[in-house]
Amino acid sequence: xxxxxxxxxxxxxxxxxxxxxxxxxxxxxxxxxxxxxxxxxxxxxxxxxxxxxxxxxxxxxxxxxxxxxxxxxxxxxxxxxxxxxxxxxxxxxxxxxxxxxxxxxxxxxxxxxxxxxxxxxxxxxxxxxxxxxxxxxxxxxxxxxxxxxxxxxxxxxxxxxxxxxxxxxxxxxxxxxxxxxxxxxxxxxxxxxxxxxxxxxxxxxxxxxxxxxxxxxxxxxxxxxxxxxxxxxxxxxxxxxxxxxxxxxxxxxxxxxxxxxxxxxxxxxxxxxxxxxxxxxxxxxxxxxxxxxxxxxxxxxxxxxxxxxxxxxxxxxxxxxxxxxxxxxxxxxxxxxxxxxxxxxxxxxxxxxxxxxxxxxxxxxxxxxxxxxxxxxxxxxxxxxxxxxxxxxxxxxxxxxxxxxxxxxxxxxxxxxxxxxxxxxxxxxxxxxxxxxxxxxxxxxxxxxxxxxxxxxxxxxxxxxxxxxxxxxxxxxxxxxxxxxxxxxxxxxxxxxxxxxxxxxxxxxxxxxxxxxxxxxxxxxxxxxxxxxxxxxxxxxxxxxxxxxxxxxxxxxxxxxxxxxxxxxxxxxxxxxxxxxxxxxxxxxxxxxxxxxxxxxxxxxxxxxxxxxxxxxxxxxxxxxxxxxxxxxxxxxxxxxxxxxxxxxxxxxxxxxxxxxxxxxxxxxxxxxxxxxxxxxxxxxxxxxxxxxxxxxxxxxxxxxxxxxxxxxxxxxxxxxxxxxxxxxxxxxxxxxxxxxxxxxxxxxxxxxxxxxxxxxxxxxxxxxxxxxxxxxxxxxxxxxxxxxxxxxxxxxxxxxxxxxxxxxxxxxxxxxxxxxxxxxxxxx
Numbered sequence: 001x002x003x004x005x006x007x008x009x010x011x012x013x014x015x016x017x018x019x020x021x022x023x024x025x026x027x028x029x030x031x032x033x034x035x036x037x038x039x040x041x042x043x044x045x046x047x048x049x050x051x052x053x054x055x056x057x058x059x060x061x062x063x064x065x066x067x068x069x070x071x072x073x074x075x076x077x078x079x080x081x082x083x084x085x086x087x088x089x090x091x092x093x094x095x096x097x098x099x100x101x102x103x104x105x106x107x108x109x110x111x112x113x114x115x116x117x118x119x120x121x122x123x124x125x126x127x128x129x130x131x132x133x134x135x136x137x138x139x140x141x142x143x144x145x146x147x148x149x150x151x152x153x154x155x156x157x158x159x160x161x162x163x164x165x166x167x168x169x170x171x172x173x174x175x176x177x178x179x180x181x182x183x184x185x186x187x188x189x190x191x192x193x194x195x196x197x198x199x200x201x202x203x204x205x206x207x208x209x210x211x212x213x214x215x216x217x218x219x220x221x222x223x224x225x226x227x228x229x230x231x232x233x234x235x236x237x238x239x240x241x242x243x244x245x246x247x248x249x250x251x252x253x254x255x256x257x258x259x260x261x262x263x264x265x266x267x268x269x270x271x272x273x274x275x276x277x278x279x280x281x282x283x284x285x286x287x288x289x290x291x292x293x294x295x296x297x298x299x300x301x302x303x304x305x306x307x308x309x310x311x312x313x314x315x316x317x318x319x320x321x322x323x324x325x326x327x328x329x330x331x332x333x334x335x336x337x338x339x340x341x342x343x344x345x346x347x348x349x350x351x352x353x354x355x356x357x358x359x360x361x362x363x364x365x366x367x368x369x370x371x372x373x374x375x376x377x378x379x380x381x382x383x384x385x386x387x388x389x390x391x392x393x394x395x396x397x398x399x400x401x402x403x404x405x406x407x408x409x410x411x412x413x414x415x416x417x418x419x420x421x422x423x424x425x426x427x428x429x430x431x432x433x434x435x436x437x438x439x440x441x442x443x444x445x446x447x448x449x450x451x452x453x454x455x456x457x458x459x460x461x462x463x464x465x466x467x468x469x470x471x472x473x474x475x476x477x478x479x480x481x482x483x484x485x486x487x488x489x490x491x492x493x494x495x496x497x498x499x500x501x502x503x504x505x506x507x508x509x510x511x512x513x514x515x516x517x518x519x520x521x522x523x524x525x526x527x528x529x530x531x532x533x534x535x536x537x538x539x540x541x542x543x544x545x546x547x548x549x550x551x552x553x554x555x556x557x558x559x560x561x562x563x564x565x566x567x568x569x570x571x572x573x574x575x576x577x578x579x580x581x582x583x584x585x586x587x588x589x590x591x592x593x594x595x596x597x598x599x600x601x602x603x604x605x606x607x608x609x610x611x612x613x614x615x616x617x618x619x620x621x622x623x624x625x626x627x628x629x630x631x632x633x634x635x636x637x638x639x640x641x642x643x644x645x646x647x648x649x650x651x652x653x654x655x656x657x658x659x660x661x662x663x664x665x666x667x668x669x670x671x672x673x674x675x676x677x678x679x680x681x682x683x684x685x686x687x688x689x690x691x692x693x694x695x696x697x698x699x700x701x702x703x704x705x706x707x708x709x710x711x712x713x714x715x716x717x718x719x720x721x722x723x724x725x726x727x728x729x730x731x732x733x734x735x736x737x738x739x740x741x742x743x744x745x746x747x748x749x750x751x752x753x754x755x756x757x758x759x760x761x762x763x764x765x766x767x768x769x770x771x772x773x774x775x776x777x778x779x780x781x782x783x784x785x786x787x788x789x790x791x792x793x794x795x796x797x798x799x800x801x802x803x804x805x806x807x808x809x810x811x812x813x814x815x816x817x818x819x820x821x822x823x824x825x826x827x828x829x
Contacts, residue, residue: 087332089224089225089228089333089336090332090333090336093333093336093337093339093340094133094136094137094336094339096340097137097138097336097339097340097343098136098137098138100343100347101113101137101138101139101343101346102138104346104347104350107420108350108420111346111350112138112139112140113139113140113169113170113342113343113345113346114139114140114141114142114167114168114169114170114342115130115134115139115140115141115142115168115169115170115171115172115194115338115339115342116141116142116143116144116162116165116168116170116171116172117130117141117142117143117144117171117172117173117174118144118146118155118158118159118162118171118172118173118174118175119143119144119145119146119174119175120146120147120148120150120155120174120175120176120179121148121174121175121176126174126335127143127174129332129335130172130335130338130339133335133336133339134339134342137339137343139339139342139343142168144158144162146158148176150179152179152181152183152184155175155179155184155187156183156184156187159171159173159184159187159188160187162192163187163188163189163192163397164397164398165398166396166398166399166413166417168192169192169342169345169346169349170192170194170338170341170342170345170346171188171189171192171193171194172194172195172338173185173188173195173197177244177286180245182199185197185198185199185245185246186198186199186200190213190214191345191348191349192345193214194214194217194338194341194342194345195214195216195217195246195338195341196213196214196215196216196217196219196246196250196341197216197245197246200213201213201214201215202246202249202250205249205250205253205254206249206253208257214341214344214345215250215254216246216247216250216251217334217335217336217337217338217340217341218247218250218306218330218331218334219247219250219251219254220254220334220337221306221330221331221333221334221337222251222254222283222304222306222330223254223255223258224333224337225304225330225333226281226302226304231302233255233258233259233260233281234258234259234260235259235260235261236260236261236280236281237260237261237263237278237279237280237281238255238260238261238262238263238279238280238281238282238283239262239263239264239265239275239276239279239281239282239283240252240255240262240263240264240265240283240285241264241265241266241267241272241275241276241282241283241284241285242266242267242284242285242286242287242288242307243264243283243285243286243306244285244286247285247306248264248285251264251283251285252264260281263275263279267286267288267289267292268289272292272296273296276296276297276298277296277297277298279297279298279301280300280301280302281301281302281303281304282297282301282302282303282304283303283304283306284303284304284305284306284307285306285307286307287307288307304330305330306330306331306334352394353394353417353418353420353421354421354715356394356715357457357458357459358392358393358394358453358459359392360389360392360393360453360684360685361384361388361392361684362453362454362683362684362685363381363382363383363384363454363680363682363683363684364683365381365484365682365683366380367484371483371484374480374481374482374483374486374490375490377483377484377486377682378480378486378488378489378490378491378682379489379490381488381682383405383406383488383489383680383684384680384684385405385406386400386402386404386405386406386407386408386678386679386680387400387402387408389678389680389684389686390408390410390678393459393461393686393713394713395410395414395678395713396417398411399411399413399414399417400678401672401675403498403677404492406488406489406492406679406680407492407497407498407677407678407679408677408678409498409672409675409676409677409678410675410676410677410678410688410709411675412633412634412674412675412705412709414709414712414713415708415709415712418712418713419712421712421715421716422715422716423711423712423716423745424459424460424461424710424711424714424715424716424717424718424719424720425718425719425720425748425749426707426711426720426722426745426746426747426748427448427719427720427721427722427747427748427749427750427751428722428723428724428732428735428747428749428750428751429441429444429445429448429721429722429723429724429750429751429753430723430724430727430728430731430732430735430750430751430752430753431724431726431727431728431731431752431753431754431758432727432728432752432753432754432755432758432759432762433727433728433729433758433762434726434727434758435755435757435758435761435768436768436769437757437768439753439754439755439757439758440482440753440755441723441724441725441753442464442479442480442481442482442723443481443482443483443485443486444485444751444753445462445464445481445721445722445723446462446464446481446485446486446487446681446682446687447481447484447485448460448462448721448751449461449462449681449685449687449719449721450485450681450682450683450685452685452719453683453685453686454681454683454684454685458717458718458719459713459714459715459717459718459719460685460714460718460719460720460721461685461686461687461688461710461713461714461718461719461720461721462487462681462685462686462687462688462721462722462723463687463688463690463702463703463706463707463710463720463721463722463723464479464487464687464688464689464702464723465479465689465690465691465692465693465700465701465702465723465725466497466500466501466677466689466690466691466692467479467480467493467494467692468501468590468618468619468620468692468694469494469495469501469590469591473591473592479493479494480493480494481681484682485681485682486681486682487679487680487681487687487689488679488680488681488682492679493679493689497677497689498672498677499672499673500628500672500673500677500690500691501590501619501620501625501692502590503669503670503672503673504588504619504620504622504624504625504628504670504673505588505589505590505619505622506669507624507641507665507666507669507670508585508587508588508619508622508624509587509588510662510665510666510669511585511644511646511657511660511662511666512585512586512587514660514661514662515578515583515585515646515647515660516601516602516610518576518578518660519578519580519610520602520607520608520610521533522574522575522576522577522578523610524608527567527570527571527574527575528570530574530575531562531570531573531574534548534573534574534661535548535562542562542563543562544560544562545661547642547658547661547663547664548573548661550658551573551658551659551661552573554658554659555569555572555573557569557572557573576649576655576659576660577649577650577651578647578648578649578650578655579647579648579649579650580612580647582647582648583612583614583646583647584645584646584647585644585646585647586614586615586616586617587614587615587616587617588616588617588618588619588621588622589616589617589618589619590618590619590620592618593616596615596616597615597616598613598615599613599614599615599616600612600613600614601613601614618694620692620693620694621694621697621698623644623698624641624644624666624670625691625692625693625698626693626698626699627640627641627644628670628673628674628690628691628703629690629691629692629693629698629699629701629702629703629704629739630699630703630704630738630739630742630743631674631703631704631705632704632705632708632742632743633674633705634667634671634674637667637670637674638663638664638666638667641657641663641666641667641670642656642657642658642663643656643657643658644656644657646660674705676688676689676690676703676705676706676709677689677690686710686713688702688706688707688709688710689702689706690702690703690705690706691703691706693725694725694726695724695725695726695730695731695734696726696730698734699731699734699735699738699739700724700725700726700730700731700734700735701722701723701724701725701731701734701735701738701739702722702723704739704742704743704745706722707720707722707743707745708743708745711745721751722747728752732750756778757774757778760777760778761778765777765778766778
């Protein structure tokens with residue numbers, strides 16, 4: 001590295017005297033010894049006298065490079081234009097990177113790429129250069145410092161952590177040559193491999209797809225220095241000596257693409273002297289052994305020294321002697337090109353966050369006649385691996401938690417990442433009042449997204465409720481859709497899924513147990529003993545928990561020290577005085593068990609005669625399910641859980657989960673259930689399955705979170721199709737009146753599903769019951785116009801009298817709030 005470096009840095013507006021010795025930014029304290037950074041002005045560069053050619057000591061100093069003006073035939077330099085100086089090249093690259101980053105930040109102000117350097121050792125010389133270049137370009141940089149003797153597995157563990165960190169856009173290694181292995185190099189995520197050392201990036205380079213990969217900054221610096229100096233590479237003989245692995249491969253590939261005849265060899269090869277004699281360009285990839293005389297290199301040869309390898313951390317300074325052209329600026333230029341790679345990596349990442357059409361591979365359907373049963377159709381299709389589907393729709397690896405091969409939880413951090421992305425179009429599927437057999441809302445929902453994505457190649461997402469095992473094992477059956485419009489695998493969709501309903505069951509029953517336990521303890525203990533159990537001594541000290549301080553505030557007691565409470569205040573705090581006859585919180589089970597509808601609890605001797613009548617409800621009837629469906633985050637869910645009223649006290653005041661002190665426990669049990677589950681349709685399009693409240697006892701819609709995440713993923717030109725349960729008179733009304741108010745979302749259009757069967761039954765036809773064959777009124781149609789073999793049409797007339805009626809005006813007004821022209825749209829299915 002040249003002694004001109006301080007001057008170059010000053011021209012780039014860096015301070016010549018940085019703060020006194022400091023650890024590298026981001027280094028983990030206590031892991032490895034550190035060597036303080038020398039101030040730029042104090043860097044002393046050793047010199048080496050030339051071994052031949054009679055160069056003076058001054059000419060041998062690092063940085064006193066002399067570019068010989070040799071004839072075109074000998075040096076290969078084109079005439080007529082002054083070559084661009086290397087320090088100007090560095091300045092230009094950093095300035096261009098800074099301008100690109102500024103443009104990116106106009107659209108995303110919070111965006112700032114980060115370069116992470118994994119270092120094993122205490123050699124910090126290159127860290128200062130990386131730090132200053134990054135700061136000038138507007139990047140952040142972090143160093144992970146490991147001990148010099150770190151094992152391969154320890155280094156890989158650090159790499160994998162950084163691979164999964166969405167804040168990191170570039171990842172470089174600063175290790176000793178002995179620490180390198182293919183396993184370590186290929187542990188790097190290719191998208192973050194800004195040094196171009198992974199097999200993926202090298203393979204793309206060799207294949208000719210350099211625009212799709214990262215190329216070694218050191219190899220690029222060699223080519224750039226030659227080309228910017230107007231050196232003609234085409235037809236020259238190039239020898240790459242002492243380079244290893246990725247650097248050797250990248251240099252050879254780049255020189256060959258420029259038309260050079262390239263040779264590579266190690267320092268200790270028998271033919272080294274003859275190869276050095278015939279080479280017109282020599283690229284040094286590692287320190288030259290002392291036993292190799294410089295006289296083996298012919299006068300007029302251009303030498304480029306890459307031996308200060310950023311990956312090795314060793315310093316081998318450039319040397320010149322009479323008759324040779326030595327380029328000594330490879331290292332600094334390579335550092336600048338690495339910064340450029342980080343900016344390009346950040347730009348790619350940012351582009352991926354913006355709207356784009358998914359490159360989604362659809363699964364091919366093979367319809368059969370007659371149509372098989374739903375379960376046969378489901379089992380006849382092989383779903384894509386869920387991680388493949390997640391990648392296709394723009395999810396990052398650290399944003400999913402995989403459950404088996406076909407299901408994955410999606411983390412809520414996605415909403416923060418895509419907060420600036422425009423939402424897609426919001427479609428609600430609702431149905432007329434159904435028959436007991438169901439009218440196919442789920443089937444229409446799934447079929448609609450299959451048509452949009454698999455056939456029209458438009459981003460679309462279906463959002464469905466998770467079915468309860470009660471109806472699934474009853475006559476109604478599952479809720480995965482039907483025919484060739486299903487969510488697959490059907491069995492996993494209908495049974496257990498990722499355990500959300502089981503988590504609700506556990507949380508609900510924990511709260512139920514807390515209610516009865518509190519009543520028992522209050523009836524058998526004094527207020528002082530009860531207070532001491534609620535606020536126990538820990539290491540000789542009593543302290544209120546956060547939730548207990550909230551209860552004190554609710555009671556109007558503004559004290560934080562338990563020892564300062566009066567007898568009356570201790571009694572008010574410790575006793576809830578729940579009236580058992582007012583308890584509304586029941587235990588739940590996700591199975592139809594009629595013999596648990598009315599039970600007597602507390603008949604064991606340990607309950608000391610405290611027994612009461614209780615009951616079990618179906619799990620999805622729990623208020624916790626309604627909370628899950630309406631929440632917009634963990635904190636909001638915790639607050640909603642705490643406000644749930646479970647009973648009244650003997651004064652008629654409501655008792656909440658917060659009063660019982662179990663809110664935190666409920667939230668912990670629900671910490672995974674809050675994440676939507678990703679599945680797929682028969683044609684491989686994405687589906688979110690999340691929450692499943694019934695519409696007759698709750699609001700009957702899938703979760704707000706699933707809808708919001710899906711709207712971000714599809715982008716501004718995509719569609720999210722969500723379903724309102726039961727009929728329009730329950731599910732759709734509650735969608736508008738409850739879910740939309742909670743979410744702030746407004747659908748762009750409503751798809752109303754109607755069937756002839758339902759229209760007939762509600763128009764006075766025979767009753768329809770599950771498990772009983774349909775009457776002929778539903779299976780036969782009068783001939784009428786069919787005897788003339790003419791296809792009938794359907795006309796929908798908007799009568800003036802009806803349009804002006806109060807009911808019609810109200811209906812029209814309601815849908816105008818959804819879409820200004822909806823009253824002129826009518827959809828039939």
